[in-house]
Amino acid sequence: MVEESGYPSHRVPSIPAPAAPARVRRFTTAFSDPRTPAREKRGSPGGASGSGIGVVITSDRQLRVVRTARPRGIRLDGEVDLANVEIVRHSLRAVARDGAEVTVDVSRLAFIDVAGLRVVIESAAELARQDGYLLLVGASRQLLRILRLCGWDTAAGLRIGQPGGA
Numbered sequence: 001m002v003e004e005s006g007y008p009s010h011r012v013p014s015i016p017a018p019a020a021p022a023r024v025r026r027f028t029t030a031f032s033d034p035r036t037p038a039r040e041k042r043g044s045p046g047g048a049s050g051s052g053i054g055v056v057i058t059s060d061r062q063l064r065v066v067r068t069a070r071p072r073g074i075r076l077d078g079e080v081d082l083a084n085v086e087i088v089r090h091s092l093r094a095v096a097r098d099g100a101e102v103t104v105d106v107s108r109l110a111f112i113d114v115a116g117l118r119v120v121i122e123s124a125a126e127l128a129r130q131d132g133y134l135l136l137v138g139a140s141r142q143l144l145r146i147l148r149l150c151g152w153d154t155a156a157g158l159r160i161g162q163p164g165g166a
Helices: 085-095 114-129 141-150
Strands: 030-032 053-059 063-068 073-080 101-112 133-137 158-161
Touching (some): 053 085, 063 085, 085 101, 085 114, 101 141, 114 133, 114 141, 114 158
Parallel strands (some): 101 133, 133 158
Antiparallel strands (some): 030 053, 053 063
């Protein structure tokens, strides 16, 4: 026997369990950067791919690493911590193989811990040994302050700039 009350009943929708295992899924794709002028999207005169194209090297719920063509380097979106610092290390090594200037855009970075900063500084030092440098652009005031407090703002091979200019 079922009793009825005067209270309205509320149904809670069931939430399906994830279909995939608990591992993090990563994907790679290409996209066009909307901030790039249309003239640059057509490609460079040497037949290389367009400067407005970035390739997502890795992406998960916490961090997306995008390899950029112009300026040559990577852009970090999200959060860098001990859990994904090796991804950043490998991404920086891959883009720094040619030496010269490597740009790391951190303007969309919400958080970076000391382990992540150490990887950036170590990559700058490796580039300095190859007569190159790492240009860190888009750093927040807090990030710049941490770099100064650690003494890393004057690290070999590290230059600090603003997005869109050196």
